Amino acid sequence: MSDATSTDGAVDRFDESVAVDRAFRCTDCGRRWYYQRRRCPDCSGTDATTYALETGVLVAVTSVETTPPDVRSPNRLGLARFDGVQLIAQLADEVLSVGDAVEFAGAYRLRDEQERSRPRLSAVDGDSE
Ligand SMILES: [Zn+2]
Numbered sequence: 001m002s003d004a005t006s007t008d009g010a011v012d013r014f015d016e017s018v019a020v021d022r023a024f025r026c027t028d029c030g031r032r033w034y035y036q037r038r039r040c041p042d043c044s045g046t047d048a049t050t051y052a053l054e055t056g057v058l059v060a061v062t063s064v065e066t067t068p069p070d071v072r073s074p075n076r077l078g079l080a081r082f083d084g085v086q087l088i089a090q091l092a093d094e095v096l097s098v099g100d101a102v103e104f105a106g107a108y109r110l111r112d113e114q115e116r117s118r119p120r121l122s123a124v125d126g127d128s129e
Contacts, residue, residue: 020119021104022050023085032084055124056082058100061091071110078102078121092122 018036025032028045034053039046060079067073076091080102092105101124107117 018050020107020117021053023053023082024048024050025084034082034085034087051083053082053085054103056080056102056121058096058098058102058121059086061097080121087119089119089121092120096121096123 023032023034024036025048026040026043026045027047027049029040029043031040031042033041040048058078058080062077064075064077065073067075076094076096077088078091078096079086079088090108091102096102102121103124105120105122108120109116110118
């Protein structure tokens with residue numbers, strides 16, 4: 001299979017190497033989504049391309065105080081709207097609030113043994129006032 005992260009080419013199958021700052025677009029119907037899946041949720045098509053997500057806006061924030069072992073506490077999370085998709089991610093900055101512009105600040109593993117990387121968001125540089 002091809003390297004799904006190298007270009008905006010087709011994603012053949014589930015691929016853990018897809019970067020966390022990329023979303024997916026169905027080549028058949030145009031539906032977009034964030035977390036990788038084998039089939040389009042609308043048309044069940046199996047062909048999708050990826051595209052980079054750049055700047056998003058926080059639409060909700062929360063703080064989880066009671067967390068499992070090895071997970072930070074409090075764990076600040078945000079629901080962010082990007083180009084065509086919404087996603088929940090860990091917030092790197094304590095000061096973020098609803099309406100703030102955010103960008104991807106890399107990935108982390110919720111627990112050391114987990115394979116899947118999860119997104120982390122931070123304030124867009126120069127956005128703070
Ligand atoms: Zn589709």
